[in-house]
Amino acid sequence: MTKKTISGYNGDEITIHIYEPTDVETKNCLVYFHGGAFALKEAPYHLNLCFDYALQTPCKLVFVDYRLLPKYTFPFGLEDGYAATKWVFDHPEELDIKKDRIAVGGDSAGAAIAAGVTLLARDRAEMEIAFQLLIYPVMDKKQQTASMQTYTDTPMWNSVLNKKMWKLYLKDTASDANYASPIDADSHHNLPSAYIEVAEFDCLRDEGIHYAEALRNEQIDVILNKTEGTVHGYDMVESSEIVLKSKALRIEVLKKAFE
Known part of the structure; x- marks a missing residue:
C-alpha cells in the first residue's frame, strides 16, 4: 500500500x-469511495472488499479519504472524489495504468460520489471514465420511492436515518444539487456502463433500480443485481454465501469492463 497526499476541493x-497486487501486472485501476452516510470513515469490511477487488480482478485500487460530515457538507465529498479521480487520470505513468481502464466504484453514499464524479467527468470533459460500480447506492434526494416509504425501521439503514443524512449533507446547498443526487441529473446520456446492486429490504432499493432504468433509457449497458433476503450493508457479513456470490459477480463484471 502506498499513501499519498494530493489536492482536493479548493486545493x-x-x-x-x-x-x-504484487504477483501480477495490471494496467487496470478502480477508484473507490466508501459508504457511511457521508459522515463515517471506512469500516474494516470496506478494505477487505477492496483488497479482493484488487487481487482477484486484478486492478490497482485507489481508496479515497474524502472529507466527511458534519464539518464538510456538499460539495466537499463529491469534489474531493472528483479531484482524486482527476489525479489518477493525470498520473497514469506514476501508477503504471492505462487511462482507458479507469473505473469508479462505491457503496451507499460512496456510490453517490462515484456516480456524481461520473456525471461531472462527462460535463466537465476533463476525463472519460470506463465503468461505474454502484453498490446499494444513494441516488435520490427526493426520498419518495415505495421502498423509502416502507423501510422506516430496518437494521443498518432506514428512511429515518436517510432523511437525517440528506439534511446534513445538503445543509449549505441550493435544493437543485443534482450532482449530489444522480437520479436528478439534467441528462443521463453518454455515461459509462454500470453494475448496480440493490438490497431487498433497503430503503434505497428503488432509487438504485430507478437509476439503472434511467441509464438503460439512454441505451447504456447496465447489470442490475437485485439481491434477495438482504439489508443495506449486508456484505459486512463477509463469509456468508450471498456475500461471496455478490462479490464474485462484482469482480466478474469488473474484469469484463476492463477488457
Missing part, C-alpha cells in the same frame, strides 16, 4: 491509498 489536502 486543500486529502489522502489517497493505493493498493496493488
Whole structure:
C-alpha cells in the first residue's frame, strides 16, 4: 500500500491509498469511495472488499479519504472524489495504468460520489471514465420511492436515518444539487456502463433500480443485481454465501469492463 497526499476541493489536502497486487501486472485501476452516510470513515469490511477487488480482478485500487460530515457538507465529498479521480487520470505513468481502464466504484453514499464524479467527468470533459460500480447506492434526494416509504425501521439503514443524512449533507446547498443526487441529473446520456446492486429490504432499493432504468433509457449497458433476503450493508457479513456470490459477480463484471 502506498499513501499519498494530493489536492482536493479548493486545493486543500486529502489522502489517497493505493493498493496493488504484487504477483501480477495490471494496467487496470478502480477508484473507490466508501459508504457511511457521508459522515463515517471506512469500516474494516470496506478494505477487505477492496483488497479482493484488487487481487482477484486484478486492478490497482485507489481508496479515497474524502472529507466527511458534519464539518464538510456538499460539495466537499463529491469534489474531493472528483479531484482524486482527476489525479489518477493525470498520473497514469506514476501508477503504471492505462487511462482507458479507469473505473469508479462505491457503496451507499460512496456510490453517490462515484456516480456524481461520473456525471461531472462527462460535463466537465476533463476525463472519460470506463465503468461505474454502484453498490446499494444513494441516488435520490427526493426520498419518495415505495421502498423509502416502507423501510422506516430496518437494521443498518432506514428512511429515518436517510432523511437525517440528506439534511446534513445538503445543509449549505441550493435544493437543485443534482450532482449530489444522480437520479436528478439534467441528462443521463453518454455515461459509462454500470453494475448496480440493490438490497431487498433497503430503503434505497428503488432509487438504485430507478437509476439503472434511467441509464438503460439512454441505451447504456447496465447489470442490475437485485439481491434477495438482504439489508443495506449486508456484505459486512463477509463469509456468508450471498456475500461471496455478490462479490464474485462484482469482480466478474469488473474484469469484463476492463477488457
